[in-house]
Amino acid sequence: GKQTRDFVHVDDVVDACVRSLDRAGGLVVNVGSGVSTSIKELWSMMAGASALTPRTASSRPHDIVRLALSPVRARIQLGWSPYTPLKDGLAGLRAD
Secondary structure, eight states, rough: OOOEEEEEHHHHHHHHHHHHHHHHHTTOOOOOOOEEEEEEHHHHHHTSSSSOOOOOOOOOOTTOOOOOOOHHHHHIIIIOOOOOOOHHHHHOOOOO
């Protein structure tokens, strides 16, 4: 659970993809928030006040330990930056 990833809301990714159709100009553009969130933190946000506990496992061989993308080129080339914070995106997925 110590591994970190750069989580981006699907609506934000779709927006970046649509913008890239006319603006990417053949460049490779990272679509990310630039924010690292550990798997443990993600679990805590998802579990909220529930009594659920995460299942632990050993890390996989060759697993990437830290991952966060720079959104700078997307901001410059596409005029894009993520607009949905992780907590808000997760809250929108909860069933009422």
